[in-house]
Amino acid sequence: MQRKIRVLVGKVGLDGHDRGAKVIASALRDGGFEVIYSGLHQTPEMIAEAALQEDVDVIGISLLSGAHMTLFPRIMELMKKNQMDDVLLLGGGTIPPEEAKQLEGMGVGKIFGPGTDTRDIVEFIRHWAATRVA
Amino acid sequence: MSTDHEKFKQERARWKKTTAVQFKDRPVKFMTTSSVPINDLYGPEDTQHIDFYRDIGFPGEFPYTRGIHANMHRGRLWTMRQFAGFGTAADTNQRFKYLLEHGQTGLSTAFDLPTLMGRDSDDPLSEGEVGVCGVAISSLRDMELLFDGIPLDKVSTSMTINSPAAILLAFYICVAEKQGVPASKLRGTIQNDILKEYIAQKEFIFPPEPSMKIVVDTIKYCAEQVPEWNTISISGYHIREAGSTAVQELAFTLADGFAYIEAAVAAGMQVDDFAPRLSFFFNSHLDFFEEVAKFRAARRIYARRMRDKYGAKDERSWKLRFHTQTAGCSLTGQQPFNNVVRTAYEALAGVLGGTQSLHTNSLDETWALPTEFAAKIALRTQQIIAHEIGVTNTVDPLAGSYFVEQLTTQMENAAEEYFQKIDALGGVIPAIKQGFFQREIAAAARQYQMEIEKKERIIVGVNAYAETEEKLEIPILKVDPIVEKAQNANLKKLRAERDITKVRQTLEQLKMAAQEDRNLMPALIDCSRAYCTLGEMINVLKGVYGTWREEPVF
Numbered sequence: 001m002q003r004k005i006r007v008l009v010g011k012v013g014l015d016g017h018d019r020g021a022k023v024i025a026s027a028l029r030d031g032g033f034e035v036i037y038s039g040l041h042q043t044p045e046m047i048a049e050a051a052l053q054e055d056v057d058v059i060g061i062s063l064l065s066g067a068h069m070t071l072f073p074r075i076m077e078l079m080k081k082n083q084m085d086d087v088l089l090l091g092g093g094t095i096p097p098e099e100a101k102q103l104e105g106m107g108v109g110k111i112f113g114p115g116t117d118t119r120d121i122v123e124f125i126r127h128w129a130a131t132r133v134a
Numbered sequence: 135m136s137t138d139h140e141k142f143k144q145e146r147a148r149w150k151k152t153t154a155v156q157f158k159d160r161p162v163k164f165m166t167t168s169s170v171p172i173n174d175l176y177g178p179e180d181t182q183h184i185d186f187y188r189d190i191g192f193p194g195e196f197p198y199t200r201g202i203h204a205n206m207h208r209g210r211l212w213t214m215r216q217f218a219g220f221g222t223a224a225d226t227n228q229r230f231k232y233l234l235e236h237g238q239t240g241l242s243t244a245f246d247l248p249t250l251m252g253r254d255s256d257d258p259l260s261e262g263e264v265g266v267c268g269v270a271i272s273s274l275r276d277m278e279l280l281f282d283g284i285p286l287d288k289v290s291t292s293m294t295i296n297s298p299a300a301i302l303l304a305f306y307i308c309v310a311e312k313q314g315v316p317a318s319k320l321r322g323t324i325q326n327d328i329l330k331e332y333i334a335q336k337e338f339i340f341p342p343e344p345s346m347k348i349v350v351d352t353i354k355y356c357a358e359q360v361p362e363w364n365t366i367s368i369s370g371y372h373i374r375e376a377g378s379t380a381v382q383e384l385a386f387t388l389a390d391g392f393a394y395i396e397a398a399v400a401a402g403m404q405v406d407d408f409a410p411r412l413s414f415f416f417n418s419h420l421d422f423f424e425e426v427a428k429f430r431a432a433r434r435i436y437a438r439r440m441r442d443k444y445g446a447k448d449e450r451s452w453k454l455r456f457h458t459q460t461a462g463c464s465l466t467g468q469q470p471f472n473n474v475v476r477t478a479y480e481a482l483a484g485v486l487g488g489t490q491s492l493h494t495n496s497l498d499e500t501w502a503l504p505t506e507f508a509a510k511i512a513l514r515t516q517q518i519i520a521h522e523i524g525v526t527n528t529v530d531p532l533a534g535s536y537f538v539e540q541l542t543t544q545m546e547n548a549a550e551e552y553f554q555k556i557d558a559l560g561g562v563i564p565a566i567k568q569g570f571f572q573r574e575i576a577a578a579a580r581q582y583q584m585e586i587e588k589k590e591r592i593i594v595g596v597n598a599y600a601e602t603e604e605k606l607e608i609p610i611l612k613v614d615p616i617v618e619k620a621q622n623a624n625l626k627k628l629r630a631e632r633d634i635t636k637v638r639q640t641l642e643q644l645k646m647a648a649q650e651d652r653n654l655m656p657a658l659i660d661c662s663r664a665y666c667t668l669g670e671m672i673n674v675l676k677g678v679y680g681t682w683r684e685e686p687v688f
Contacts (some may be wrong), residue, residue: 010189013247013259013263014247014248014251014253014259014260014261014263014337015247015263016331016335016337017336017375017376017444018336018376019375019376019377019576019579021465021688022576022579022580022687022688023377023576023579023580023583025688026576026580026688027221027580027583035688037686037688038686039683039684039685039686040336040684040686043259046373054537065247065263065267066263066266066267066502066503066613067247067262067266068260070261070262070263071262074624094500094501094502095501096502096606096610097605097606098606098610111663112688113467114465114467114468114500114501115466115467115468115588115593115595115596116468117587117597118583119587121409
């Protein structure tokens with residue numbers, strides 16, 4: 001049997017808004033994934049470390065602090081350094097579309113903004129996993 | 135409200151069978167924003183246990199269901215208090231002056247995340263967050279710039295700050311001192327509500343017990359030295375934003391309030407010496423009647439408990455005063471101009487619920503901090519409610535509505551059930567440690583989202599009436615990264631200029647005060663005068679008290 005897709009849901013920086021991260025974490029769990037939630041106030045280093053240790057397929061970062069243009073690039077840098085090229089990085093939170101596009105151009109798989117249906121995230125990950133295997 | 139209830143019951147049954155049966159309800163769930171089911175009709179039998187004099191009464195009189203003042207907004211409009219802060223202290227100082235010029239009557243300060251977490255702007259963990267979601271304040275020097283040209287004896291200032299609240303209050307007292315304004319003349323509020331940080335907002339630093347000690351220190355200090363200062367703004371706002379229902383917001387917030395009262399009494403204070411300076415801060419969400427009922431229930435529960443359980447004799451201690459902010463979590467990124475409409479209805483509920491002050495959110499806040507234009511429409515929304523639509527002509531106009539009175543009582547009863555649950559867990563702090571509030575809120579947030587996804591709850595522009603290929607066509611406020619560089623340069627300069635011996639001495643005094651369990655306020659004020667930074671003071675206290683991490687639950 002194929003192992004379940006493992007997802008790390010992470011909160012990075014000083015921001016304490018965890019409503020979205022928790023709703024997403026439980027929706028992904030209900031969607032059939034193995035979900036690890038980092039808890040609050042993580043650094044990019046802590047996220048990369050946890051992702052390696054837990055051997056996850058997907059990292060989902062929730063940011064509502066406005067620090068996304070600093071923290072996402074830092075996470076991508078650490079992923080590259082640790083040769084996590086096969087790991088999908090997703091994001092969500094209060095990220096204006098223009099900056100979301102920039103982040104997607106830099107290698108974030110997708111930024112899911114306010115109003116996203118959680119089923120779209122589940123579908124996105126499933127589709128990504130299916131094309132990765134193929 | 136006396137009517138022949140038996141007769142009403144029979145008549146209602148008849149009406150249902152003969153008249154109502156001809157009309158079919160739409161196939162939707164009739165429920166509040168908090169998923170509370172709502173009947174098709176309310177009548178005298180729903181309010182038969184409500185006694186007018188005991189439960190509703192007159193405004194300005196116990197139990198204050200109808201408002202804490204006899205003439206409410208006929209006498210004085212609520213304070214229009216728009217929360218503002220971004221960038222450097224000088225940037226926010228300009229926004230403050232702009233708002234005062236446009237008729238705002240009180241200031242409300244938003245701090246950036248490093249400040250909220252007690253970190254200096256040049257702390258490595260502050261990188262990327264300096265001045266982004268509020269103003270960066272790392273020392274008295276920044277605070278002097280923030281209030282430059284604003285006489286502190288003329289304005290009231292609210293500061294949304296919790297873990298480091300005592301330190302920001304110390305900064306404020308020192309700025310006043312430099313302006314020649316005595317502490318006894320200062321009017322304002324520090325949020326200082328640490329319990330809801332563990333429950334919902336999660337900007338905690340120390341473990342709950344020492345945090346409560348610091349809160350009690352500020353209450354004691356202000357009772358003696360800053361008597362017009364509101365020492366805690368006990369906040370349901372963040373609990374609701376984190377996903378709670380209206381009843382949970384009501385119950386958890388009041389439970390927090392009672393926990394502060396019990397802590398201050400346990401520290402030897404008389405309830406009437408500090409209770410008049412406690413205030414509350416609630417969310418006003420989309421469900422109009424549920425929100426009005428919540429505000430009315432909050433006043434009634436509080437008055438009863440304060441008089442009957444805590445033995446307060448001063449009428450001021452019985453009155454629940456509150457600030458309201460419209461629900462940020464109700465705003466949509468899609469079709470952002472619709473948010474002006476949502477906010478107006480939410481603000482109206484706050485006004486009809488008898489609020490003392492109000493913040494209306496801006497249409498662009500799901501994406502970033504508001505632009506000046508968006509913030510102005512939000513303020514104008516309040517002014518239209520105040521002056522154009524007639525709702526301030528009479529006090530508590532919704533009283534006596536079968537539905538509103540029934541819902542008010544229903545919420546009061548539901549809150550009482552939560553108080554019993556919290557007591558059974560050993561009180562608020564043990565319940566926090568057991569993750570009780572956190573789980574309740576996460577479950578409610580999840581349910582809300584599921585209702586949206588199943589379309590049991592319609593959000594215009596999101597799961598109905600959505601516009602495909604919608605482009606965001608509003609300007610977005612961007613905080614220039616130069617802010618962080620400028621702020622760090624200022625801080626470097628400050629560290630070089632100040633008298634380092636004094637800094638060391640005052641920090642050492644602070645450490646001793648903490649170790650000897652003395653009131654920290656005098657030592658914090660001395661540190662502030664010596665230009666110790668926020669981070670330096672917090673680090674000394676971390677050394678004594680330790681830090682807090684929560685067990686993540688979802």
